[in-house]
Amino acid sequence: MLDYRFLFIFYWWMKQEGYRGREEHFVRFMNMVGMAKMPDIAQQIFDEMENVGLKPTATTFTCLIHVYAENHAYEKSQDLLEKMSTLGLKPNVVTYSGLIHFYGRDGCYDEMARMFNIMRTIGCSPNAYTYRSLIRAYAHAGLIARMEKAFEEMISEGWPPDSSCINLMVQAKAVTVSLTELGNLYELFKKYRILIREPTIRAMAIAFIRASGFYQLGQFVRQVGLRRPNVGNLLWNLLLLSYASNFSMKNLQREFQNMKEAGFEPDLTTFNIRAMAFSRMQMFWDLHVTVLHMQSMSVMPDLITYGAVVDAYVAGNLQPKLSNALKEMQMFQSFPEVRTDEMVFEAFGLGDFHKYCTKFLSSEEGNASPTSYRTLTMAYLDMK
Structure with a gap:
């Protein structure tokens, strides 16, 4: 872990030497103290810029806005957004996307949606990070309709989904969809050539089990691929469970032997x-x-x-x-x-x-x- 006391010593030295740093130095310091949960120090660094002859830009404002948001001080972030407007500085996609991320992290979904709508209203086009932040937040909250709308819009805008998005979407949908729809969810991974992760495998498996879809569970794990070593015995155990739950004892015995022959203990x-x-x-x-x-x-x-x-x-x-x-x-x-x-x-x-x-x-x-x-x-x- 970084020793943040060193940062303050370094900053003091910079002042003593009369060093007139560039904006990126101040931004770097502000980010670091923000991560250290010291937004007040970040504000002091921001204020100090004028004393050394630097005029804060949209980049500097964005950094401080994110520092406050990261530390849950959203009123301060909103005040800084208004101050930017009075100075004729325009928030950019990074400014809004960061706020959307932090609002989503804290479960402030209406505020997150408001930020997104403001972006669209002022002509600030969302990027891949913006959409992914929306999708992740809605997936965690189980807001399926909002999640799917954001996903469809992201695809229509030409932004590709990443592994985290697809996995979280499927985990969220597995809780709500019918047995037939559940069986089709794996098609998303094949369509976008994304690897299904262990938490998603578990979420889908539990959904199959709760719906008594043991046959479909067996089909699912075969689709995923029983020879994947990165999930250990999980897939084989699920296959065995699909037969054991239906008391299909001959198939249970056969697949147990197949498991061992495939090199899984x-x-x-x-x-x-x-x-x-x-x-x-x-x-x-x-x-x-x-x-x-x-x-x-x-x-x-x-x-x-x-x-x-x-x-x-x-x-x-x-x-x-x-x-x-x-x-x-x-x-x-x-x-x-x-x-x-x-x-x-x-x-x-x-x-x-x-x-x-x-x-x-x-x-x-x-x-x-x-x-x-x-x-x-x-x-x-x-x-x-």
């Missing part, structure tokens, strides 16, 4: 997707083999794995055999934790044992002292 979420499916289907042998496989790969189980075993045996009225199955996991003395991707819960919901643990651990009794799996299991089975 199963992680905790991979195993728990399978464990949850085996548990619900009461496939005890497969559940047993999953636990052994995890041990062979040094993948530590969590509450989801443990709960899958408990729920399967309780639902199958096999409590007498449950003790041996749990001993095999070697978790009795451990403390419960969840390390599984939350999308598994979106698809399967919480198991009965998981629900019980969540309720117990949030209670006064559960908060009193650390609770082991053994204690939780005994209390849960006593309740049954």
